[in-house]
Amino acid sequence: MRVTRALRKLRGSIHPQYFKGLTSDCPITEMPIPQKLYLSMSQHLGAPAKPIVAKGDVVTRGQCIAEATGYISVPIHAPVCGKIVDIDSAATPAGTMAPRVVLETDPDNTESTTMSPLSDWQDRPQEELITRISEAGVAGMGGAGFPTHVKLSPPSDKPIDTIIINGAECEPYLTADHRLMIEHSKGIADGIRMMCYILNVKSVFVAIEENKPEAIQAMQDALANAEKIDATVCILPTEYPQGAEKQQIAVTTGREVPSGGLPMDVGCVVENVGTVLAIAEAIEKGIPLTQRVTTVTGHIVKSPQNVLAPLGTTYADLVSFCGGLTAEAAKVISGGPMMGMAQPNLDVATTKTTSGLVLLEQSRVHIYRALPCIGCGRCLEACPMNLVPAAISYAVEGGDYDRAESLNILDCIECGCCAFVCPSSRPLVQHFKLAKPKIILKSRQAADAKGAK
Ligand code: SF4
Ligand code: SF4
Structure with missing residues (x-):
C-alpha cells in the first residue's frame, strides 16, 4: 500500500465555500423506519424498473418488488417489511416523472429475504459475482446512478488495468462519503478486493481530498495488508470538481479520457466509495441495496447530520429526524449545491443516488439577473x-x-x-x-x- 499525491493540478476548477464542518464530525446515525416509504422506479440511470407487486401485497425486507427492464437497469427491493398501499407515478429528485411504489411499513416485523452470502467469493466465477451485483440492484451512489454490473462488464476490446475509488466528495456541504470511509473502511476495502477480482486488475487508486485526513488514514489502515492488489491512497488538493470521473483519472493516472469517450477507453473504471460498500454487502452478506447515507445539512437545520435511512424516505421525514428547521427554507437541494437539483418541496423521497439534502435560508439564496457577456474569459x-x-x-x-x-x-x-x-x-x-x-x-x-x- 502506497500513499501518493495527485500527479497534477486540475485544469480549471474553483474553490467555493465548503461548509463541511456542519456535519463532518457527525457519525452516521440510523433513523427510525418512517411510516411510509415512497420508492421511485427510476433510482438509477437507464430504463425504470417495473413493479412486480400489487396494491395490498405484503412484502418482507429485501424482497424484490420491481424488476430491471433491460441490461441498463436494476431491480428495486423493499427496504423493510410492510404492505404495498399504492402504485402511482411521481416526480423523482431529478425532476422527471416515474412509476412509484408506496410501502406502508411494519417496523415490528423484522423478517427478511436475503440472498445467500457468497463468503467464498474468491472461488466463484466472476460472472456469478456480477450477476449478484445486478440482482442486488447496485447502482452508482455518487450521483449518476449508473448500473454497477454494466461498469464491471467492459467489452473485451476495452481491457481495464486500473480501478479508481472515488472518495473525493468535492461538493460543498456533503460529508456522507467522508463518514463512510471513516466508519466503514474495512467494508470498502473488501469491496475493492472484489472489484479487483471481478475485473482481474491489481492497480487501485483510492482518491481522497486532503480536507479529509481521518478518512485518508482510515483507508490507509484498511488497505495496509490487502493481499493480491497494488493499492495507492492518492491525496488530492481540495478543489472543485475534483470528484468528477474524468478529472480523477487525469490526476491519479495522468491519462486523458478522449472527447466523447469513457473511462474504459483509457483502461479505467471509477466507482464511488458508497457503491463499493454496496458491492461488498451484496456479495459477502447477500444484502440488496435498500438504504443509504444522506447528509442532511444547512445552517437552518437544527441538527445537521449524516443519516442512514431506508430508500424512499421523504425529505420531510429526514428533516424532521434532524430536529426540523430554525427558519423557512428558501431553497431545497437534492445532492450538493453545485450539481444537485432544486426541489419544489419536501415531498420528494430519497433514491439510491441521494447523497445530500441541503436546505438554504433566504439570505444564502440569490436571484441574479443575467447580463450580456463581457468576454472576460x-x-x-x-x-x-x-x-x-x-x-x-x-x-x-x-x-x-x-x-x-x-x-x-x-x-x-x-x-x-x-x-x-x-x-x-x-x-x-x-x-x-x-x-x-x-x-x-x-x-x-x-x-x-x-x-x-
Ligand atoms: S458546466 Fe460544463 S462548460 Fe461549464 S465549466 Fe463545467 S464542464 Fe465546463
Ligand atoms: S462574461 Fe462571458 S466570458 Fe466572462 S465568464 Fe461570463 S460568459 Fe464567460
Whole structure:
C-alpha cells in the first residue's frame, strides 16, 4: 500500500465555500423506519424498473418488488417489511416523472429475504459475482446512478488495468462519503478486493481530498495488508470538481479520457466509495441495496447530520429526524449545491443516488439577473473540460445546436464552474443542461434514420 499525491493540478476548477464542518464530525446515525416509504422506479440511470407487486401485497425486507427492464437497469427491493398501499407515478429528485411504489411499513416485523452470502467469493466465477451485483440492484451512489454490473462488464476490446475509488466528495456541504470511509473502511476495502477480482486488475487508486485526513488514514489502515492488489491512497488538493470521473483519472493516472469517450477507453473504471460498500454487502452478506447515507445539512437545520435511512424516505421525514428547521427554507437541494437539483418541496423521497439534502435560508439564496457577456474569459479558465462556455451558451441561446455540438457541449460534465465565476451571472450550465438532452435525441434520431435507409 502506497500513499501518493495527485500527479497534477486540475485544469480549471474553483474553490467555493465548503461548509463541511456542519456535519463532518457527525457519525452516521440510523433513523427510525418512517411510516411510509415512497420508492421511485427510476433510482438509477437507464430504463425504470417495473413493479412486480400489487396494491395490498405484503412484502418482507429485501424482497424484490420491481424488476430491471433491460441490461441498463436494476431491480428495486423493499427496504423493510410492510404492505404495498399504492402504485402511482411521481416526480423523482431529478425532476422527471416515474412509476412509484408506496410501502406502508411494519417496523415490528423484522423478517427478511436475503440472498445467500457468497463468503467464498474468491472461488466463484466472476460472472456469478456480477450477476449478484445486478440482482442486488447496485447502482452508482455518487450521483449518476449508473448500473454497477454494466461498469464491471467492459467489452473485451476495452481491457481495464486500473480501478479508481472515488472518495473525493468535492461538493460543498456533503460529508456522507467522508463518514463512510471513516466508519466503514474495512467494508470498502473488501469491496475493492472484489472489484479487483471481478475485473482481474491489481492497480487501485483510492482518491481522497486532503480536507479529509481521518478518512485518508482510515483507508490507509484498511488497505495496509490487502493481499493480491497494488493499492495507492492518492491525496488530492481540495478543489472543485475534483470528484468528477474524468478529472480523477487525469490526476491519479495522468491519462486523458478522449472527447466523447469513457473511462474504459483509457483502461479505467471509477466507482464511488458508497457503491463499493454496496458491492461488498451484496456479495459477502447477500444484502440488496435498500438504504443509504444522506447528509442532511444547512445552517437552518437544527441538527445537521449524516443519516442512514431506508430508500424512499421523504425529505420531510429526514428533516424532521434532524430536529426540523430554525427558519423557512428558501431553497431545497437534492445532492450538493453545485450539481444537485432544486426541489419544489419536501415531498420528494430519497433514491439510491441521494447523497445530500441541503436546505438554504433566504439570505444564502440569490436571484441574479443575467447580463450580456463581457468576454472576460473567466468561464473558459474555470472549465475543467477545456470548453468555451461563453461560445457554447451563445450557440444554445440562438438555437444553433449543431454549433453547440461542434463546440463539444456533450463533453460538459455540468459541474457549474463556468456559471460560478461569471461576473455577468450568465446561466451557462443551466443552458447546457437543457440543451444536451435535445442534442443527444437529435443525434440518435439522425443515427436511426441513417440505419433505416
Ligand atoms: S458546466 Fe460544463 S462548460 Fe461549464 S465549466 Fe463545467 S464542464 Fe465546463
Ligand atoms: S465568464 Fe461570463 S462574461 Fe466572462 S466570458 Fe464567460 S460568459 Fe462571458
